Amino acid sequence: QEKAPPALSDAQAKTADRLIDAGLEDDLAWDILESLTTEVGPRLGGSPAEARARDWGVAKLKALGFKNVRIETYEMPYWARVSESAEIISPFPQPLAVTALGRSKATPEGGVTGEVVRFPTLLALQAAPETGFEGKIVFVDEPMARTQDGSGYGTAVAKRSQAAVEAGKRGAVASLIRSAGTDSHRNPHTGGGLRGEGETAVPAAALSNPDADQLARALERAKGPVTVKLNLQVETAESVTSGNVVGEIPGQTDEIIVIGGHLDSWDLGTGAIDDASGIAITTAAAKLVGDLKGKPKRTLRVVMWGAEEVGIYGGKAYADAHKDEIDKHVLAAESDFGAGVVYRFDTRFSEEERPKAKVFEGALRRLAVTPGNNMAFGGADVGGVRDLGVPVVSLRQDGTDYFDLHHTPDDTLDKVDLTELRQNVAAWAAFLYIASELDGDFGRLPVKGDAQ
Amino acid sequence: QEKAPPALSDAQAKTADRLIDAGLEDDLAWDILESLTTEVGPRLGGSPAEARARDWGVAKLKALGFKNVRIETYEMPYWARVSESAEIISPFPQPLAVTALGRSKATPEGGVTGEVVRFPTLLALQAAPETGFEGKIVFVDEPMARTQDGSGYGTAVAKRSQAAVEAGKRGAVASLIRSAGTDSHRNPHTGGGLRGEGETAVPAAALSNPDADQLARALERAKGPVTVKLNLQVETAESVTSGNVVGEIPGQTDEIIVIGGHLDSWDLGTGAIDDASGIAITTAAAKLVGDLKGKPKRTLRVVMWGAEEVGIYGGKAYADAHKDEIDKHVLAAESDFGAGVVYRFDTRFSEEERPKAKVFEGALRRLAVTPGNNMAFGGADVGGVRDLGVPVVSLRQDGTDYFDLHHTPDDTLDKVDLTELRQNVAAWAAFLYIASELDGDFGRLPVKGDAQ
Ligand SMILES: [Zn+2]
Ligand SMILES: [Zn+2]
Ligand SMILES: [Zn+2]
Ligand SMILES: [Zn+2]
Numbered sequence: 001q002e003k004a005p006p007a008l009s010d011a012q013a014k015t016a017d018r019l020i021d022a023g024l025e026d027d028l029a030w031d032i033l034e035s036l037t038t039e040v041g042p043r044l045g046g047s048p049a050e051a052r053a054r055d056w057g058v059a060k061l062k063a064l065g066f067k068n069v070r071i072e073t074y075e076m077p078y079w080a081r082v083s084e085s086a087e088i089i090s091p092f093p094q095p096l097a098v099t100a101l102g103r104s105k106a107t108p109e110g111g112v113t114g115e116v117v118r119f120p121t122l123l124a125l126q127a128a129p130e131t132g133f134e135g136k137i138v139f140v141d142e143p144m145a146r147t148q149d150g151s152g153y154g155t156a157v158a159k160r161s162q163a164a165v166e167a168g169k170r171g172a173v174a175s176l177i178r179s180a181g182t183d184s185h186r187n188p189h190t191g192g193g194l195r196g197e198g199e200t201a202v203p204a205a206a207l208s209n210p211d212a213d214q215l216a217r218a219l220e221r222a223k224g225p226v227t228v229k230l231n232l233q234v235e236t237a238e239s240v241t242s243g244n245v246v247g248e249i250p251g252q253t254d255e256i257i258v259i260g261g262h263l264d265s266w267d268l269g270t271g272a273i274d275d276a277s278g279i280a281i282t283t284a285a286a287k288l289v290g291d292l293k294g295k296p297k298r299t300l301r302v303v304m305w306g307a308e309e310v311g312i313y314g315g316k317a318y319a320d321a322h323k324d325e326i327d328k329h330v331l332a333a334e335s336d337f338g339a340g341v342v343y344r345f346d347t348r349f350s351e352e353e354r355p356k357a358k359v360f361e362g363a364l365r366r367l368a369v370t371p372g373n374n375m376a377f378g379g380a381d382v383g384g385v386r387d388l389g390v391p392v393v394s395l396r397q398d399g400t401d402y403f404d405l406h407h408t409p410d411d412t413l414d415k416v417d418l419t420e421l422r423q424n425v426a427a428w429a430a431f432l433y434i435a436s437e438l439d440g441d442f443g444r445l446p447v448k449g450d451a452q
Numbered sequence: 453q454e455k456a457p458p459a460l461s462d463a464q465a466k467t468a469d470r471l472i473d474a475g476l477e478d479d480l481a482w483d484i485l486e487s488l489t490t491e492v493g494p495r496l497g498g499s500p501a502e503a504r505a506r507d508w509g510v511a512k513l514k515a516l517g518f519k520n521v522r523i524e525t526y527e528m529p530y531w532a533r534v535s536e537s538a539e540i541i542s543p544f545p546q547p548l549a550v551t552a553l554g555r556s557k558a559t560p561e562g563g564v565t566g567e568v569v570r571f572p573t574l575l576a577l578q579a580a581p582e583t584g585f586e587g588k589i590v591f592v593d594e595p596m597a598r599t600q601d602g603s604g605y606g607t608a609v610a611k612r613s614q615a616a617v618e619a620g621k622r623g624a625v626a627s628l629i630r631s632a633g634t635d636s637h638r639n640p641h642t643g644g645g646l647r648g649e650g651e652t653a654v655p656a657a658a659l660s661n662p663d664a665d666q667l668a669r670a671l672e673r674a675k676g677p678v679t680v681k682l683n684l685q686v687e688t689a690e691s692v693t694s695g696n697v698v699g700e701i702p703g704q705t706d707e708i709i710v711i712g713g714h715l716d717s718w719d720l721g722t723g724a725i726d727d728a729s730g731i732a733i734t735t736a737a738a739k740l741v742g743d744l745k746g747k748p749k750r751t752l753r754v755v756m757w758g759a760e761e762v763g764i765y766g767g768k769a770y771a772d773a774h775k776d777e778i779d780k781h782v783l784a785a786e787s788d789f790g791a792g793v794v795y796r797f798d799t800r801f802s803e804e805e806r807p808k809a810k811v812f813e814g815a816l817r818r819l820a821v822t823p824g825n826n827m828a829f830g831g832a833d834v835g836g837v838r839d840l841g842v843p844v845v846s847l848r849q850d851g852t853d854y855f856d857l858h859h860t861p862d863d864t865l866d867k868v869d870l871t872e873l874r875q876n877v878a879a880w881a882a883f884l885y886i887a888s889e890l891d892g893d894f895g896r897l898p899v900k901g902d903a904q
Contacts, residue, residue, distance in 0.1 A: 034669065035673070038670055039670075039673060040544070041544060049546070092490060094492075210865075213865070214864070410637055
């Protein structure tokens, strides 16, 4: 059977255009964003604040007319910072601005003191001998590249998860990293720390970029050793309850398009760009499509995933809970890169369905969105369903300034630009409408672990 | 006797020009700036850190060849922050970023909780009735204008010193202000609080601008009262020893030109722009003039004033200690507005000596410095000698961005631009040389308190 050439009808093309017009004037996304960041504020995965965020999400989705609104719970381990401080003890006594990395071990009460050994990069630490660092504090001073597509982050996060492990292997008592961030403010960037090998990891914190500069200068100017004291206190629990908030715009068929953002944030800021913006953009876009006359062809499912920052627990739980209906999932996508404009549209469709990307690309062209590749990531929280074969797309956002704010106290509402937020809503509304209405699906991806 | 028209000789004009050339390539100011901010770091007036800064200053001036290097001590009351925190208790529980204002009283241990009453301006608070605020927390949400000349600051600081007094008069338990700052980062701006009337003042803190936004939004979105808890703990001492660091380039006469910056900083940052830059600029400029062949006509005295931030104790002590030689003080000036370029030259000469301003203006023209007025402030630390009749000048710096950083943790070395710093050194060197060599003096100002 020959496939129909992928295309929208004239009426559909006009509707997509009208959705873009509406998105560019949208006020709902801002209201959602302001409401979540003000009325809930910081909402660490697994915390009472995240539970309040779920209640907020349920109330918001119901008020907006979404159907089947529910919380899908799961259990997860809990980690939270209690206190954190650092100071140069000698030869230049002064405080340093630090923040504990996610899942860091605590130091002994009263802190741990050691001579600082600096490595310009993680690679240099990994190449260092495995002895000779007993009692030392390892400092990985690797900077991060500013990039539009966020690729500098992929390189920088390696030190965030590995410095503590490599330091521990070598007998060090703690590890410090230069923040994985591109700004020069004294707000250190937190973020997930440990990945595996947790046994050998030592307490781990990030210095703000100016403090990393300062420590590097102190090492240069000191005539002898530079000694630092680090005090990190944390609390943990083996298991707490968290959950995903789900709401739907029911379609004419049982096929599902799943989109959303993550509801949790790091504790330091109010998570305006990471990821209340994603929640706001996808919810507002779905609402615009839902407000069209008649039901969409496919069900539009908005998910506010929980506990992404601390281990993608919500995304994994979603995939697990929906395994049995995974074949109904036609497409998945997450908005989780702030509120910078969408500038590229990436897909991960099966090879034979790849031409359908052109339909989206054509509709998005007026928003200055350029065609991308077929290697879309899709978002951390759709990783679970992607691994089960569900195609994904990425509406790639301009992240040039994203890592100035990401995972810092400075991730607050004032950093979001309304015009840019609206461009996102417009792009997502058009995308979502087309994904819902287009004839035929987007194929299936190889199931992870399967022979290909 | 007819005055000679004020002018430089050709040789002097050439020397001034060569000093500007040298200033524009100067490396000394940066080295001083880096050394002070790295090796001492934060240096609160009256603290052990400020004592280390004095030792640093003495060593630095001696190493640079200054003569009569000494510390002139004085006694002062001491205030320091111990801890500070704030949080919205209800209806939207979350932390707020605050910092105690200088000389704030402590709250009771465990903090003080109250319903927030917002005033858009200090004027609105001052116009409010004197009862009805018992147990409340007063929030003065007045914003600050961004200006090149810093005039927005003069308006904004009124709330910093008066909010706590006005709140206390009305029975409130604490006061919060929107930071006197122009940035949007979660680093609140500290600064001198109380001015007089301390008896009625309540504990006083500044919210960062994003946190002031947040509190204002919470008040708008709450259906009922918004309750905040503020916990400020401070330590004080009736009297500690501080001091001014003084060094000289001896002249051919016993006339003195006194210049400098303040050595102390607030505790939150390393005081790179406020005021290590002033220390660096004036010391480097004096060194350039001192390196000329032969002695300057007048003695160039560099003073690193102590404890400016917490009450201008060093500036007052200097005037007091040097009363007896005040007539030898021909001119005074301080650099205390960061490291932005000098764009205007203001004087405060006697009316008959005002034409001498033209000599400076002519020399500075190539640095894009525009002639100013004869109402120069001179700097907080020369206020004492100005009030005793000593003429002053102000090398006015571009402060458009100064209050993004001023009195915050973000006042660090990375914020200083080397090219701009060098332009300052060039301007100060030319100014200082001319002030030293020009025939005749700059008159005397009315002594404060005298009949005019
Ligand atoms: Zn995220
Ligand atoms: Zn994140
Ligand atoms: Zn100052
Ligand atoms: Zn200051």
